[in-house]
Amino acid sequence: MNRYKGLFSLILVTALLWNIFHVAITYGYYYVDQSGFIAQFCVNIEKPELECNGKCHLKNVAEKDSTNDKAPLKMITSKDVPFFIQEKEKLEFGYITYNKKPIKKYRNLYSFLSEYSLYQPPQV
Structure with a gap:
């Protein structure tokens, strides 16, 4: 059973x-082996004056890939159906009283001494 899972996974990934x-891969094969690509895929081998050289097949592959992208998928829009409507809770905040206590002791430790300066101006 485990062997089949691995094989299935390999096929799916491939x-x-x-x-x-x-x-x-088709473009890579065209550029790597152009003569083999022309012999295998070119439709206009009997008409060398067209100088198709396999580009007709490349054009078909590119068009087939681009047509898959152009078709938009019809998406089913889903609508939300409410099962019940919950009422919003009303939040009430109590008032916080803040009692400001005055500072009883304040010490001003700042002092400015202009007498002692590290910068000495030049003497003239």
């Missing part, structure tokens, strides 16, 4: 990655 990268 399909997902192929869906994401198939256009890039």
Whole structure:
């Protein structure tokens, strides 16, 4: 049973990655082996004057990928249906009284002495 889970996961991941990268893989194959790509995918082999060189298949792959992106999905809009309406609680705050106590003792320890200065101006 565990073996089948691993196989299923591998198939699922491979399909997902192929869906994401198939256009890039096709372009990569075109640039790596252009002659093989032309022999395998080109529709206009009998008409060399068109100089298609496999670009017709690249165009089809790119168009197929872009048409999937253009079709918007019809989304089902969901609406909220209230089962019950809860009344808002009214909050009441009590008044806080603050008694300001005067400072009884205050010592002013600040003193400014202008006599002693570290900066001495130049003597002229």
